[in-house]
C-alpha cells in the first residue's frame with residue numbers, strides 16, 4: 001500500500017510539474033479501509049484523506065484524533081453525497097466538504113459550524129453535475145453563478161472551488177469544468193479563495209491534472225480494490 005501510494009504521489013508530482021505552476025494535492029480516498037491503513041499512510045507522509053460515509057468516517061477520525069504526523073494533524077475531506085440530516089456531524093468533524101450542491105446544504109453547514117464553536121471555517125467546493133447524469137448529485141452549470149455568489153457570503157464557510165465526477169465516457173468534462181470555474185470567479189465575495197478544482201480519480205488523475213485539477217481524489221490506485229459493499 002505504501003509503495004502504491006509513493007507511485008501515485010510521484011505521478012501527481014510529475015503531472016503537476018509538467019502542466020502547472022500551482023501545487024497539486026493528492027487526496028487519499030480511504031473509504032471502506034480501516035483507521036490502521038490511514039495511520040500507516042500518514043506515517044509515510046500522506047496527510048489528507050477523503051471519506052464518503054459519515055458514520056464510518058467519524059469512527060476513523062475519532063480513532064486518530066489528536067495524533068500528529070511529522071508535527072501535523074490529519075486533514076479530513078468529505079466527498080460523498082450529503083444527506084440533510086448529516087450536515088451537523090459533517091460540520092463538526094471535517095475540514096473540507098467537496099460535495100455541496102445546494103444553498104440549503106451550504107447554509108446548514110455554515111450555521112452548524114458556528115454552533116459547534118469551531119473557529120476555522122469549513123472549506124467547501126460546489127459539486128457540479130457536469131455531464132447531466134440523473135444518477136449523480138451536483139448542481140447544474142446554469143445554477144453555478146448564483147450559488148457561488150450566495151455560498152461565498154456565508155460566514156463559517158470558505159468557498160474554494162468546484163468538484164466533479166465525470167460520466168464514464170466523458171472526454172470534455174475536465175476542460176468544460178475548468179472554463180466554468182474561470183467564468184464564475186467574479187461572482188465570489190472573496191475571489192482569491194477560489195483556488196480549487198477537485199477532479200480526477202485513480203483512472204484519470206493525470207488527464208485531470210493536465211486540464212487544471214488542483215486536488216485529485218485517489219482510492220483504488222493507493223489502497224487496491226475496495227471490498228464489495
Ligand SMILES: *Cc1c(COP(=O)(O)O)cnc(C)c1O
Pocket residue numbers: 029031052079080165201202203217218219220221
Ligand atoms: C470513491 C471515490 C473516489 C476514488 O475513486 P478511485 O477510482 O478508487 O480512485 C473519488 N471520488 C469520489 C467522489 C469517490 O466516491
